Amino acid sequence: MANLSTCNEKYNGLSDVDGNMYFLVGFITYIVFTSFVSIVGNILCAVAILRPTRTVRGRLRKRLPKSRYIFIFNLAITDAMGGLLYPVQFIIGDSVVDVPGLSTGITSSLTILAIAAERFNKIVLEKTYQNSRSERMRSIGCCVILWSLPFVCLISIYTYDPDLHKFVFFFVGPVCVIFVMFSIAFLYTSIILTIRLHEQNKIHKFGSRKFNKMKLVLRAYGVILLVYVVCWLLWAVESIRICITRYLTVSITEERCLEGTTLLYVALGLGLMNSAINPVIYWKTLPDIRWGIRQIYYVFLEGMFGKCCKLENGSSDVAACTNSTTSHPATIGSSTL
Structure with a gap:
C-alpha cells in the first residue's frame, strides 16, 4: 500500500493552509467554540428526551421514549461525541481518536438515514407494531448496530494499515454522506407524494389529531435533514475531488498525498456547524x-x-x-x- 503519511515533491506544499497561521488559529478557535456549543446543546437535548415523566398523581415514572425520539437521542449523542473528538483530531493530528472520530461521523450520517427510514415505514408502508415496547427495542437495536458496525470496520482497516484512515476520511466518508443524501431525498419524496395523494385515507386510518402530529414531526425532521445536506454537501464533494486528483489518478509506484485545502477546511467548518445547529432545530420544531x-x-x-x-x-x-x-x-x- 502506498504511503499516505508523506507527500512527494510533486504534491508537497499543495495544501494552501500550511504556514497560514492566521487561518489555522482562527479555524481552531472556531472549532473549539462550535464543539463546546454542540456538546452542551446536544447533551441538554438528550437529557430532555430521557427525563422522567410525571404521572397524574405526581409520581415520577421512567419510560423509554418513542422510536422517533430514540433516533433523535442517538443523533444528539453522536453530535456531542463529535464535538468532543473533532477538536482533538484537528489540534493534535493523527492520534488514537482518529478511529472513534471517523466512526462517530459515519454513525451520525447513518442515523440521519434511519430517521428518514423510520418516517417512511410509518407513513408510506404504514408499518405498525402491536407492542410499542417491541418497536422501541427494535429502534435501540438499530442504534447499537449503527454504532458498532462502523467502529468494527474502521478498527479492522486501521489495524491492517494505519494510513488508510486518510483514505476513509477523503473518500469512504464522503461517499457515505452522498449516499445518505440521495437515500433521504428518495424517502422524503415518497413520503411527501404519499401524503399529498392519500391524505384523506391517512386521516381515516390514523385519525385527524395523530395525522397532524405526524405531519408536524415530519416537518421537523425535514428541517434536520435539509440542514444536514446543506452543511455537508460541499465537504463531501471537495473531499472526493482531492482523493481523485491526488490519490486515485496517481501511479501506484508514486507516493500519494492527501492534504486538505482551504476550501476543504471551510467546508468542514460548515459541516461541524450542523452539530451545533441541531439542538436549536429540536427546540424550535419539537414541542416535547x-x-x-x-x-x-x-x-x-x-x-x-x-x-x-x-x-x-x-x-x-x-x-x-x-x-x-x-x-x-x-x-x-x-x-x-
Whole structure:
C-alpha cells in the first residue's frame, strides 16, 4: 500500500493552509467554540428526551421514549461525541481518536438515514407494531448496530494499515454522506407524494389529531435533514475531488498525498456547524423536547436558588409547576415521547 503519511515533491506544499497561521488559529478557535456549543446543546437535548415523566398523581415514572425520539437521542449523542473528538483530531493530528472520530461521523450520517427510514415505514408502508415496547427495542437495536458496525470496520482497516484512515476520511466518508443524501431525498419524496395523494385515507386510518402530529414531526425532521445536506454537501464533494486528483489518478509506484485545502477546511467548518445547529432545530420544531428543556431549566433554578421563575400558569413552585403540567398539551404527563 502506498504511503499516505508523506507527500512527494510533486504534491508537497499543495495544501494552501500550511504556514497560514492566521487561518489555522482562527479555524481552531472556531472549532473549539462550535464543539463546546454542540456538546452542551446536544447533551441538554438528550437529557430532555430521557427525563422522567410525571404521572397524574405526581409520581415520577421512567419510560423509554418513542422510536422517533430514540433516533433523535442517538443523533444528539453522536453530535456531542463529535464535538468532543473533532477538536482533538484537528489540534493534535493523527492520534488514537482518529478511529472513534471517523466512526462517530459515519454513525451520525447513518442515523440521519434511519430517521428518514423510520418516517417512511410509518407513513408510506404504514408499518405498525402491536407492542410499542417491541418497536422501541427494535429502534435501540438499530442504534447499537449503527454504532458498532462502523467502529468494527474502521478498527479492522486501521489495524491492517494505519494510513488508510486518510483514505476513509477523503473518500469512504464522503461517499457515505452522498449516499445518505440521495437515500433521504428518495424517502422524503415518497413520503411527501404519499401524503399529498392519500391524505384523506391517512386521516381515516390514523385519525385527524395523530395525522397532524405526524405531519408536524415530519416537518421537523425535514428541517434536520435539509440542514444536514446543506452543511455537508460541499465537504463531501471537495473531499472526493482531492482523493481523485491526488490519490486515485496517481501511479501506484508514486507516493500519494492527501492534504486538505482551504476550501476543504471551510467546508468542514460548515459541516461541524450542523452539530451545533441541531439542538436549536429540536427546540424550535419539537414541542416535547422544548418543554423538557424548560423543565430542566426550572429544576436547575430550584437547585441553585431554591425557587424558579413563574411558568405559564403563574406558579412559582417547581414541584407545583411540574404537577400542573399534566394538563398542558406538550407537558411531561402528556408528552408524545
